[in-house]
Amino acid sequence: MIVYRARQCTFRLVPSLRKHVLRPQCRLTSSSAPPAAAYTSTSHPALAGITAQLDRIAPRIDIRPDQIDVLEEPSEFYATLKQLIRSAKKRIFLSTLYIGKTEHELLSTIHEALAREAGLRVSILTDALRGTREDPQPSCASLLANLITAFPDRVEVRMYHTPNLTGLRKGLVPKRINEGWGLQHIKLYGIDDQIILSGANLSSDYFSNRQDRYHVFSSKRVTDYFDRVHHAVCSISFLLETSSAFSSSHTFTWPSSNPAPSPLLDPRRYVEAATRLLLPICSPSDSPSQSAPSSATVTEADKSKTSTALYPLLSHPPTINTELPALRTLFSPATSNRLASYTFTAGYFNPHPLVKRTLLDISSPSWSVPGTVLTASPHANGFYNSAGVSGLLPAAYSHLSLRFLQAARRARANIALREWKRGVVGVEGGWTYHAKGVWAYFRLASPPFQPSTQASSPEKQGTEEAAATLIGSSNYTTRSYNLDLEVGALVVTNDKTLIRKWRREEENLKEWTQSVGEGDLETKERKADWKVRGAMLIVKLLGGSL
Numbered sequence: 001m002i003v004y005r006a007r008q009c010t011f012r013l014v015p016s017l018r019k020h021v022l023r024p025q026c027r028l029t030s031s032s033a034p035p036a037a038a039y040t041s042t043s044h045p046a047l048a049g050i051t052a053q054l055d056r057i058a059p060r061i062d063i064r065p066d067q068i069d070v071l072e073e074p075s076e077f078y079a080t081l082k083q084l085i086r087s088a089k090k091r092i093f094l095s096t097l098y099i100g101k102t103e104h105e106l107l108s109t110i111h112e113a114l115a116r117e118a119g120l121r122v123s124i125l126t127d128a129l130r131g132t133r134e135d136p137q138p139s140c141a142s143l144l145a146n147l148i149t150a151f152p153d154r155v156e157v158r159m160y161h162t163p164n165l166t167g168l169r170k171g172l173v174p175k176r177i178n179e180g181w182g183l184q185h186i187k188l189y190g191i192d193d194q195i196i197l198s199g200a201n202l203s204s205d206y207f208s209n210r211q212d213r214y215h216v217f218s219s220k221r222v223t224d225y226f227d228r229v230h231h232a233v234c235s236i237s238f239l240l241e242t243s244s245a246f247s248s249s250h251t252f253t254w255p256s257s258n259p260a261p262s263p264l265l266d267p268r269r270y271v272e273a274a275t276r277l278l279l280p281i282c283s284p285s286d287s288p289s290q291s292a293p294s295s296a297t298v299t300e301a302d303k304s305k306t307s308t309a310l311y312p313l314l315s316h317p318p319t320i321n322t323e324l325p326a327l328r329t330l331f332s333p334a335t336s337n338r339l340a341s342y343t344f345t346a347g348y349f350n351p352h353p354l355v356k357r358t359l360l361d362i363s364s365p366s367w368s369v370p371g372t373v374l375t376a377s378p379h380a381n382g383f384y385n386s387a388g389v390s391g392l393l394p395a396a397y398s399h400l401s402l403r404f405l406q407a408a409r410r411a412r413a414n415i416a417l418r419e420w421k422r423g424v425v426g427v428e429g430g431w432t433y434h435a436k437g438v439w440a441y442f443r444l445a446s447p448p449f450q451p452s453t454q455a456s457s458p459e460k461q462g463t464e465e466a467a468a469t470l471i472g473s474s475n476y477t478t479r480s481y482n483l484d485l486e487v488g489a490l491v492v493t494n495d496k497t498l499i500r501k502w503r504r505e506e507e508n509l510k511e512w513t514q515s516v517g518e519g520d521l522e523t524k525e526r527k528a529d530w531k532v533r534g535a536m537l538i539v540k541l542l543g544g545s546l
Contacts, residue, residue: 047442047466047492049338051309053329054490058311058322059285063219065308065495070505071214077200078207080216082106084191088113088120093230095125095188095487098140100203107147114151121154122147125234127184128159128252133175145242145250158237159252160184163267164483176390182317182483184237187473188230193220197471197489199347199436209431210382211422211512213505215471215491217310225312228281229487236260236274275319282314282322308493315474315486323474324354324481326490330440330468331358336367342440343506347382347433349375350400350477356407363413370414374513375401376433377421378526384425384432399528402521409518418513438470439506441499466494469502 054060071077085092086109099106114120124144131140144157162182165173173181189196200212217223236259238252254262260273313323329335331342344351344359351359363371378384378394385391401417408415423430444465472488474480493499520526 047468047494049334050329050468051492053332053334054309054311054326054492056284057325057329058282058313058490059225061219061221061225061310061312063217063222063308063310065493065498067218067222068308068491068498068501069216069218070501071196071216072505072508074200074205074207074210074212077196077198077212077214080214081189081196081202082109084189084194084196085109085113088191089117090119090192091121091123091190091227093123093125093188093190093227094202095184095186095230095233097183097185097187097201098126098130098203099124099143099201101134101138101140101143103143103203106202107143111147111150114154122151122156123231123234124155124157125184125186125230125237126157126159127179128161128238129165129175129178130183131159141240141250144240148240149242152242156234157240158234159240160233160237160485161263162483163263163270166264166267174388176388180479180483182479183485184233185473185480185484186230186233186487188226188487190223190227190230193223194218195223195226197226199434199471199473199475205382205432206434210434211420211431211509212434213437213471215489222310226487229278229312229314232277232281233485236270236277238262271319274316278314278316278320282312282320307495308491308498311490311492313470313472313488313490315481315484317482317484321481323470323472323476323486323488324352327355327438327470327476328358330438330470330490331362331369333367335442336362336369338442338444339367339369340441340443341370341372342438343372343374343510344438344476345374345509346436346475346477347376347380348475348477349373349397349404350475350479351404352476352478352481355476356404359415360407360411360413363408363415364411368414371416372510373404373415373417374420374435374509375417377419379424380419380421380431380433381425382432382434395526395528398521398526401516402518402526405516405518405521417516418510419516420509420513422512435509436475437472438468439502440468442466442468466492467499467502468492 051060071080082105092110092113110122114122126140126144131144133139135141141159147155148157160183162184165178165181169181170178187198187200189198195217196214197217198212198214200206200210200214206212235257239255241251241253243249243251259277260270263270311326313326315321315323331339339362342362359371359373361367362369376397378398381394381397383390383393386393401419405417407413408417420433420435422433425432442465468490470488470490472486474484474486474488480486
C-alpha cells in the first residue's frame with residue numbers, strides 16, 4: 001500500500017481487470033472525412049507563414065468551418081452537453097478537473113443514456129487531489145462511485161495525480177491549496193463523433209454563472225484524436241473502484257497494466273514513461289496526405305470546404321509543451337506585418353514570462369499591433385471572499401496585472417487591459433469569469449507602417465481577411481506550463497462566417513468589461529498588502545505557482 005491516503009480513500013498497487021490498450025499515432029485518417037490536404041493551410045496569404053510553422057509543431061486536422069459551433073452562455077453549454085449525452089450511442093469520454101459533488105442531474109443523464117444504449121461506454125477522467133478534496137464527506141469521487149456501481153462493466157473513472165506533490169511536501173500542504181503543485185486540468189467533453197472544447201469544469205456554477213468559452217466540433221476525426229489523448233492520460237492515472245456494498249465508498253488502485261509506475265512511488269520514472277506515451281500523439285504529422293488533391297486542381301468549392309485547420313496542443317510538464325511554441329508562432333515577427341489586432345484573455349492573469357514577452361514584443365513600437373487583455377475583476381474572481389489563504393488570490397492577481405501594465409508602459413506597448421465584471425461574487429446575480437484564449441485577426445495585404453496608440457478593430461477598418469483562435473484548458477501561466485496537464489486547440493481559418501462567430505464571441509465578453517490602468521490598481525483598495533506578497537512568496541518557495 002502506498003503513501004497516499006485521503007481518509008476513506010486509499011491508493012494501492014493491484015492488478016486491474018480492465019485494461020486500456022492505446023497505440024499512439026500521429027497520422028490522422030478517417031473513412032468519414034477526407035485526408036488532410038496539402039493546399040489547405042497555405043491557400044490564404046495571411047495564413048501561409050503561420051501554418052507552415054504550425055505544421056512543424058503539432059498535428060493538423062483540416063475540417064470544414066461549418067463543423068464548428070461557438071456557444072456563448074454557461075446555460076447553453078450545459079444544455080448542449082446534456083443533449084449530446086442523451087443522444088449518445090457508442091461513447092462518452094469526459095476529461096475535467098472535477099465534477100461537482102452535487103451534480104446529480106448530470107450523472108442521472110449519463111445513467112439514463114447507459115440504461116438506454118447497451119453498447120454505450122463511458123470514460124471519465126478527473127484530478128485526484130481536486131476530486132477527493134471533500135472526502136470523507138460527499139465528493140466528486142463518491143458521486144462517480146455510484147455510477148460505477150450501477151454499470152461496472154461499462155463505466156471507468158480515472159483520477160490523475162501529479163508527480164510534483166509527494167512525500168513530506170504532500171503531507172504539509174493543506175488540501176485547499178494543494179492544487180498549486182499540479183493538476184489534471186484538461187477539459188474535453190466527447191460524445192460519439194462530437195466534442196466540446198472548453199475551459200469549463202462540470203459543476204453548477206460552470207452551468208449557470210461562471211463565464212467560460214465553449215466550442216463544439218462536429219467532426220469524427222477531431223473527436224477521435226482527442227479520444228486518444230483522453231485515454232492515454234487515463235492509462236497513467238489511478239483507477240477509481242467501489243470498495244464495499246455501499247455504492248459511494250471507494251478506493252483508488254494503480255493497475256498493473258498502466259504503462260508507468262505510480263507517480264507517488266517513482267515520480268521521475270513516471271514522467272519518463274508518460275512522455276514516451278504522449279509525445280508521439282502530439283507530434284506533427286510526418287507529411288501531408290499523398291492522396292490529397294494538388295493545389296492546381298482544387299476548385300473554389302473544395303477551398304470553401306477546407307478553409308479551416310485545427311492544431312491540437314498539449315502541455316505535459318516538464319517534458320512536453322506544444323501550446324507555448326504555437327502561441328508564439330501566432331505572434332511571431334514573421335506574421336506581425338499581417339496581424340491586424342488580437343485579444344488575449346485569462347481569468348487568472350499571470351502569464352508565463354515567455355507569453356508576457358511575446359505580447360509585449362508584438363505590441364511594441366517595432367510592430368505596434370494593437371492588443372487587448374481581458375481578465376477577471378476581483379469581484380469576478382472565483383476566490384473572492386474565500387476563506388483562508390485562497391481569499392488572498394484576487395488581490396494577488398491584481399498585483400500581477402499591475403506588474404504587466406508597468407512592463408507594457410516601459411516597453412511602450414500598444415496594449416489595453418480590461419477587467420470583466422458581471423455583478424459581485426457571492427451576491428445574487430453575481431458571476432465569475434473563467435474564460436481563457438486568444439483571438440487574432442489578419443489582413444490580406446500589409447499596410448504602411450503606422451504606429452498607433454489606440455487599440456482598434458480590424459472589423460471596423462474592413463481589413464479582416466483571416467483569423468485564428470486558441471481555445472482549451474490552459475491559463476497560459478507558469479503553473480499551466482510547469483505543473484498542470486493541459487490540452488487545447490489552435491484553429492485557423494479564412495472563412496468569413498466562422499470569423500464572425502469568433503468576433504461575436506469576443507465582443508460578447510467585452511460587453512462586461514471596463515478599461516483599467518495603473519492608477520486603478522494602485523489605489524488603497526486594490527494595492528497588494530504584505531499578506532498578499534508574503535503568501536505569493538511562500539507558494540513560490542514551496543515549489544507551487546498561481
